[in-house]
Amino acid sequence: MPDMRFAPPNPIRIADRAAGLNAVSVRSYNERLVLSMLLQHGSTTRFDIGEKTGLSAQTVSVIVRSLEQEGLVTRGEAQRGRMGPPTIPMGLNPEGAYSLGVSIGFRTTEIVLIDFVGNIIDSATLRHDTPGADHVHPDLQSTLDGVLGKLAKARRRRVAGVGLALPEGFGDTTELAAFRTWVETELGLELFVQNDVTAAANGESLFGVARELDNYLLFYIGAKVHSRLVLNHQIHRSGISTAHDFGLLHFERALGANGVSTEDLWRLAQGSANYAQAVQGWQADCVAFLASKVREARQFVDVNTVVLSTYAPRDLCQGLCDALMVKEEGLTALVGALQHAPKAIGAASLPYASRFTVGA
Amino acid sequence: MRTVLCFGDSNTHGQIPGKGPLDRFGRDARWPGVMAAALGPRWYIIEEGLSGRTTVRDDPIEGKHKNGRRYLTPCLQSHAPIDVVILMLGTNDLKRRYFQTAPEVAMGIGCLIYDIKELSPGPGGHVPEILVVAPPPMLDDLHEWSGVFEGAPETSHKLALEFEIQADSKEVHFFDAATVCACDPADGFHLSAEAHHALGLALASEVLAMGWPAA
Numbered sequence: 420m421p422d423m424r425f426a427p428p429n430p431i432r433i434a435d436r437a438a439g440l441n442a443v444s445v446r447s448y449n450e451r452l453v454l455s456m457l458l459q460h461g462s463t464t465r466f467d468i469g470e471k472t473g474l475s476a477q478t479v480s481v482i483v484r485s486l487e488q489e490g491l492v493t494r495g496e497a498q499r500g501r502m503g504p505p506t507i508p509m510g511l512n513p514e515g516a517y518s519l520g521v522s523i524g525f526r527t528t529e530i531v532l533i534d535f536v537g538n539i540i541d542s543a544t545l546r547h548d549t550p551g552a553d554h555v556h557p558d559l560q561s562t563l564d565g566v567l568g569k570l571a572k573a574r575r576r577r578v579a580g581v582g583l584a585l586p587e588g589f590g591d592t593t594e595l596a597a598f599r600t601w602v603e604t605e606l607g608l609e610l611f612v613q614n615d616v617t618a619a620a621n622g623e624s625l626f627g628v629a630r631e632l633d634n635y636l637l638f639y640i641g642a643k644v645h646s647r648l649v650l651n652h653q654i655h656r657s658g659i660s661t662a663h664d665f666g667l668l669h670f671e672r673a674l675g676a677n678g679v680s681t682e683d684l685w686r687l688a689q690g691s692a693n694y695a696q697a698v699q700g701w702q703a704d705c706v707a708f709l710a711s712k713v714r715e716a717r718q719f720v721d722v723n724t725v726v727l728s729t730y731a732p733r734d735l736c737q738g739l740c741d742a743l744m745v746k747e748e749g750l751t752a753l754v755g756a757l758q759h760a761p762k763a764i765g766a767a768s769l770p771y772a773s774r775f776t777v778g779a
Numbered sequence: 780m781r782t783v784l785c786f787g788d789s790n791t792h793g794q795i796p797g798k799g800p801l802d803r804f805g806r807d808a809r810w811p812g813v814m815a816a817a818l819g820p821r822w823y824i825i826e827e828g829l830s831g832r833t834t835v836r837d838d839p840i841e842g843k844h845k846n847g848r849r850y851l852t853p854c855l856q857s858h859a860p861i862d863v864v865i866l867m868l869g870t871n872d873l874k875r876r877y878f879q880t881a882p883e884v885a886m887g888i889g890c891l892i893y894d895i896k897e898l899s900p901g902p903g904g905h906v907p908e909i910l911v912v913a914p915p916p917m918l919d920d921l922h923e924w925s926g927v928f929e930g931a932p933e934t935s936h937k938l939a940l941e942f943e944i945q946a947d948s949k950e951v952h953f954f955d956a957a958t959v960c961a962c963d964p965a966d967g968f969h970l971s972a973e974a975h976h977a978l979g980l981a982l983a984s985e986v987l988a989m990g991w992p993a994a
Contacts, residue, residue, distance in 0.1 A: 481952075
């Protein structure tokens with residue numbers, strides 16, 4: 420029996436590096452812990468990583484070096500502070516990984532390709548011929564292929580997976596099954612399916628205004644209003660159906676313009692007193708509803724931040740935030756940072772959350 | 780005040796390429812000196828570079844004292860408490876008289892890491908930060924040393940990977956010197972003043988990157 424203290428070491432970590440992203444099974448809990456921190460804080464130092472994770476400097480060094488060689492992490496320029504030695508920040512390499520996100524809605528299907536820090540590389544929108552649920556667009560595969568084609572071949576190996584965000588109650592259709600098979604066999608990628616509002620919350624947590632927030636309430640303002648409670652980075656949803664009719668559909672109805680997009684309505688509202696009044700009416704209803712939900716949540720948990728996620732114009736959403744903060748003392752309300760297709764970006768964040776973070 | 784122990788061979792001693800063991804770069808020009816200047820007065824840098832030092836092998840010609848393992852423990856104990864131990868060895872293990880493969884040389888480094896951890900000469904009896912430095916690969920033309928180092932240049936290219944595997948498996952810091960410097964053609968395996976300068980700066984930055992609370 421050889422003395423195991425001096426036996427040849429297992430080179431698995433290094434041997435795996437050349438081929439792009441490591442297999443899921445190889446990524447240790449500690450590696451995920453470090454990546455979670457980097458996804459959350461953007462840039463940080465090895466010392467901070469050690470402090471916050473409780474890992475020793477040598478362990479952090481081994482992990483960071485391995486992530487560096489894998490191309491997931493890059494080292495920044497040394498920063499000289501006023502006191503003490505300079506610090507060397509570590510950050511995610513934007514080109515370290517890519518992800519595809521697909522969000523299927525009522526009227527459209529949104530597709531995005533993002534890099535490791537959430538920048539949109541390419542996007543596409545497919546309009547449904549007839550609005551309705553359970554719609555798997557016939558052009559979805561070819562469109563995904565086209566979007567993926569924007570990546571140079573060498574980078575295709577760095578795609579972490581495809582995230583699919585579906586509305587509540589989406590049927591388990593044969594089209595959907597066929598799409599899953601196509602992603603897994605033709606693209607050779609893993610498919611991560613999630614409820615669309617939960618996906619949007621995940622997107623805000625990884626790439627949006629909620630990056631640094633441990634706890635917050637997310638309202639998704641789409642055709643209807645949906646809510647999610649995020650506690651210690653875990654996204655919770657109510658067991659009962661949570662769609663409330665104070666959303667953009669209501670807004671459009673309030674303005675009496677069937678079939679006109681929210682954006683166009685918003686533009687109209689800037690120039691017309693009648694419209695402006697209608698907008699104010701809708702806003703008051705919506706804010707009253709949001710405030711009541713916030714109050715309910717605050718009876719049980721200590722949340723001081725609300726994130727409003729929407730594809731609607733930013734000014735409109737900012738108006739809701741301002742009014743909500745006036746109504747609820749001590750509350751911070753933020754407009755979600757993912758303006759373009761928040762659910763699709765949220766979908767694209769799913770493979771990262773699942774492969775690179777802890778507790779996803 | 781933090782203490783760094785630089786434990787190495789002639790390339791830590793500062794032997795001038797193409798000259799004899801008595802010809803040594805000045806203190807400020809040797810990499811530990813360059814590192815000391817870069818780190819500033821709050822860091823105490825100890826030079827422990829011995830020409831011909833191996834990782835764990837008694838030298839049948841030059842003597843048993845060239846065995847790094849024999850001297851490491853008393854050396855650590857003499858200088859304790861130590862915050863950082865930098866190990867830059869391996870080149871001399873490639874001499875023909877030892878007939879070692881790259882993984883065997885790396886296992887020698889592994890033994891030294893093990894000894895440091897066992898002794899725990901860090902502050903409060905803790906394990907100090909250990910930084911394994913892979914020496915830059917030897918050049919093909921070793922002049923009058925080519926017989927002593929027969930076959931060594933080829934093996935020397937494999938040291939960095941094997942050292943890193945050891946560093947990973949033992950969870951210590953690692954740096955590949957070849958990323959910032961190369962051996963000097965004057966003898967093919969010693970470092971020039973420029974190489975010492977680049978290495979000293981790079982290792983200072985590695986030491987800082989370990990992360991230190993504001994003292």
